[in-house]
Amino acid sequence: MNRLLSRLAVVALALALPAGAGARTAGAQTVEVSTGSSSGSFAGVFLGPGGSVVSEQSRPIQIDGALTVTFHGDAATGCAADGLCGYSGSVTWRPPASGQMIIVATRAHHHTSDSVELFLEGNGFPPDTGATSATVQSTAGSPSGAATCLDATATGLALDLPVRHGLVEFGLGGASPALLSDRCAGPRDPQILSQLPAPSLTLAALRRDGTVVDLSTNRPFAADGFAGTIDSTIAIRLGRANRANRPVNVTSNQGTRYAELTVDYRVRASGSLLEHVTGSANPAACGPLGACGVTGTETITTPGATGSGALTLFARTTIPRRRLLAAAGLSGARPPRGVTGTSSVTWDGDGTSQIALGQGANQCRQAAPASRGYALLDASHGRLDVSLLPFDQQPGPPISECPGPEDEAATTLASGELPLRALGRRSVSLVLRTGASFTDDGYSVRTDPDLTLTLTRVATHARTVTFPAGLTPP
């Protein structure tokens, strides 16, 4: 799986269900275990919120134009404080020529709600995707003077449109990955996308063929250390709807039954993660990115965030329950072989990210909220391994206007382990102290973590689930 797919998978995971609730991703589709007291089956759900899907409609869309932001460091909005005065350039998001709009109505607790999602990927193979290109000059970016940062990345693959009281807010703010996300310095989505038109349309209007949503504008902006011009020529034309359909329940007697054990945890996270960033020693790699000579740190501090998660395990139904419990550290029996599962914990709190990157006379410093965390749990071989996922793979726009690497190149930022039997206690603490090293185009990064996760067991469920033929548990 490549980086783009991993990005999408995490986005899909974030949009779907809490991890550990039996949800898993398969590309952009979510396969969800329907709730049941003692057994479950699978139903196909297309990125809808929880509940049963009442209707699902897709229609092609055509997208014209592009979004270009031309910017320079702006003293009036504080470029000196952030060390952004030396940067100027432009960043352009070019959407694909076509895509799909999906309208899903779901019903839960006697209430029907709608969700609208745009998938911005054209036909053909390889598919046409949106791309962001940045060209940024730094006036004193290297010992020899000016440096140029060139970067491009696939962005805006999915666009979540908020629906409130039957009105759909048609803006670009819910794009994932973020539209103005690149390794060069520059304004990001929060500073720019809020300045674009975001017309509110009724769901009825979205269901009309030929509706054109005009997102064009040409206006100055000044925010958070940068000023310049926003030039959007983007217009989205809605095509003829495909036949509305209700997802077919793929429950089948031909599937394979597995025993599922889910242990729900409450999570508390506290500590810090220090990233040491340097420009690559290879001039060929750092030169075109303008990253030669960059040194600095990013410190992410989590004072005491709380969250939840679950350890979910699958095994053959012939395995006794007490041995399955042993696989989760909840029994003294011998853990069985052949247990699999995907488990994670997430947390949210008042964390901060402080970036200090220097290059020549440019010293970029920024502080921003960094509220979310996401870690994978792996219970196997008699121990629990915990891996902190890169922050770039988590929902939300990038937090810094400084130049720098993207974390998503890392498979993990921090890790730790403890004996599986420790999970037999109701509450257990685990310190992530093992760092990671990775490269991201013209940058090298080394992490130095000191993050404590406290897992408190709140519930344990066991049941039998049926996977359709051809699918295996994660």
Add this chain to the structure above:
Amino acid sequence: MLVAVSALTGSLGVGLPPAAAAGTRRTVTVELTGPLTVAWTGDPARGCAAAGLCGVSGDLEMLPSGAESGSPGEPLDLADSTAVARVIQRAPDGAVQSTCVDPVPVDLSISVRRVAGRLRGFVDDAFQPMSSGRCAGPTGADLATLSLPARRVGAHSYDLSGQTSFGAGPFDVAVTSGIQAHVRISRGSLGVAPIPPLPRPLKLRFRRALRESAVFDYRIDGISGSLGTSFAGVAAPLCQSLGACGATGRLTGTFTASGVIAFSGSRTVERRLGSAVALADLRAGRMILEDNFAVSHIAESETETLDQPDGVTCTDIARSMVLAQSNGRRGTDELQLGGGSGFFGGDDVVRTRCPGPSSQDVFGNGPSVLARGTLSAARLGRPQLTLTLSNAGGFTGSAYQGDRRGSVVLHLTLVRASGGTRPVKIVFATPETVVS
């Protein structure tokens, strides 16, 4: 990134020995780490001045991750859908004249082979080749010759790190690899899910029948004419990221061709027919006409001239294989010449080492059809045939716009015509299937 691949243990391209418990169900985990940087600079000693490419320096930066192999023995998949080409062109005084940045998704396979007593990783096949994209730099064909030093690590893994360099037209190309391929084999956990059961097996029924077929083999004597593409950068700001603002250029494609094209057709008939009748039936449109270029060879030379706003003119010639495919109907056959990933795979047929539009700009997201032409079945049988192919029209891509014009003519000489009927078995299934 870890990718778990369930497979019968055997030999993977990156080093699973066949002796590793052959026949047992195992999980093969391939972890690919480390960057791959391909950097290039215009070299006066290699003629960059004549090409207008001195002062060009750039790189393609890849962070390949993961690999997936459905069956043993497959080569290592090296893919990075977020790879980026970055190119800067500087004046002799060092000032930046233009910049170009282009996403270049890469998806290729590498196999490790022993050559002259040393292990090296070679590019086997490139679905999305490494290249400089639409920026100045080496083409996909140039970088297909890349090979990496390889050392075995442990039983199954490889260290593909190291440096290598080579020349590509006017460029010096330097490759820096930090790639490590870690291969681990472990017992499968829950095993492979059962394959969904097929629908209730059909009881196959056969019927004997006669198949009428006819074929005209034509030798390719040559191909004349040329295909031209005029282009210019689109208006600012969309042209900026590729450094295409104010650039104008033209591409001229000329072709060489040799070999034989077979025009054929077949249908089920009730009674035995002679050769002359079968050939006449094909000419009369009573069979679907198809062509077969399997024993032909068509190559294109694409010449580009690009005038850049700073007064520098870039010129280059790129050669690539051209593929042919047919869209046959009763009585007519449309032949298409093309290439690139939207066709049958391969290199971009409109790219040279100068900056310029890609096939996606010129032909859109569909197949890159350089030219197409229609042959009427009624013309088959003539001793000499000419077939005119063209694909004129305008285009507007993400950074370049322009138009295509011109045509090429295939000159063909009949070398064989044959036809008749032969007994076959028809399987009653859906769709109807003929087995000889």
